[in-house]
Amino acid sequence: MNDPLLDDVKALLDKDFGDDRILKQICRACENNEVISNYERNYVRKLAEKHLGKKPEIIPTPSAEEKKVVPDVVIPQITPIQKTQTLQRKPVKISSNSKNTKIMVGIGAAALAIIIAVGVSFNGVSDGISKIDNPNNSVPVSLSIQTDLSSYSKKDLISISGTSNTSGVVNLSIVNQNNKLVWTEQVSLKNNGKYSTLAIAGGSGWESSGTYTIKVDNGVEIKSSTFSFTA
Known part of the structure; x- marks a missing residue:
C-alpha cells in the first residue's frame, strides 16, 4: 500500500511545485521508512492543497472529556454542645453535740486571751524601750x-x-x-x-x-x- 504522503511528494516533483531539495529529502525518507517530522508533513500537505487540489485534511479533534464533576464537600456544621455544670455546695453539717461545741468555744476563748496577753506584753516592752532609748525613733540619746x-x-x-x-x-x-x-x-x-x-x-x-x-x-x-x- 502506497503512502499518500509519498504520492503527493512525487506529484509535486513532477509538476515542479515547491522546493525540490526539501521534497526530494522527504521522498527519500518515505522510501527508506525514515522518520518524517511534522514540519515536513505540513509542508507537503499545504503544497498539495494549493497545487494538487487536495482538500484540507480534517483532523477530527477528540471530543473533550467531560469534566468529572466533583461534588462539593459539604462539611456538616457541628453545633457545640455546651454543658453547664451546676456546682451545688453541699451544706456543711454542724454537729449538734452541744458538749463538743462548748469545749471548742472554751478552747478558742482561752487561746484568744493568751494571744492578747502576749501582744500587750510585747507592746509594753517595745514602748518602754522606745521611750527610754529613743523617744523620737530617729534622734540618738547622746553626743x-x-x-x-x-x-x-x-x-x-x-x-x-x-x-x-x-x-x-x-x-x-x-x-x-x-x-x-x-x-x-x-x-x-x-x-x-x-x-x-x-x-x-x-x-x-x-x-x-x-x-x-x-x-x-x-x-x-x-x-x-x-x-x-x-x-
Missing part, C-alpha cells in the same frame, strides 16, 4: 565624736563623725598640743542626728608633732577626743 584613725601624718585626711540628740548644727574644732586652735567647722545634723565631715592635717598650727584634741559642741554639751599627729 559623740570620733575619728577614723588614732594617728595621722601631715596632709592626711581626717574623717570625723558622730551623733547628737539635738537638731540643727554642731560646732567642730581641733586644737594642738599647745591648746591653739588649728581647725574649725560648723556641720549640719542629718535627720537621724548623725554628722560627718573631713579635715586636712596640715597648715597653720600643724607645725609640731604631738597629741591633738578634737571637740564637738551642740550648744548643750561638749565632747572631745584625741589623736596623735606627726609633722
Whole structure:
C-alpha cells in the first residue's frame, strides 16, 4: 500500500511545485521508512492543497472529556454542645453535740486571751524601750565624736563623725598640743542626728608633732577626743 504522503511528494516533483531539495529529502525518507517530522508533513500537505487540489485534511479533534464533576464537600456544621455544670455546695453539717461545741468555744476563748496577753506584753516592752532609748525613733540619746584613725601624718585626711540628740548644727574644732586652735567647722545634723565631715592635717598650727584634741559642741554639751599627729 502506497503512502499518500509519498504520492503527493512525487506529484509535486513532477509538476515542479515547491522546493525540490526539501521534497526530494522527504521522498527519500518515505522510501527508506525514515522518520518524517511534522514540519515536513505540513509542508507537503499545504503544497498539495494549493497545487494538487487536495482538500484540507480534517483532523477530527477528540471530543473533550467531560469534566468529572466533583461534588462539593459539604462539611456538616457541628453545633457545640455546651454543658453547664451546676456546682451545688453541699451544706456543711454542724454537729449538734452541744458538749463538743462548748469545749471548742472554751478552747478558742482561752487561746484568744493568751494571744492578747502576749501582744500587750510585747507592746509594753517595745514602748518602754522606745521611750527610754529613743523617744523620737530617729534622734540618738547622746553626743559623740570620733575619728577614723588614732594617728595621722601631715596632709592626711581626717574623717570625723558622730551623733547628737539635738537638731540643727554642731560646732567642730581641733586644737594642738599647745591648746591653739588649728581647725574649725560648723556641720549640719542629718535627720537621724548623725554628722560627718573631713579635715586636712596640715597648715597653720600643724607645725609640731604631738597629741591633738578634737571637740564637738551642740550648744548643750561638749565632747572631745584625741589623736596623735606627726609633722
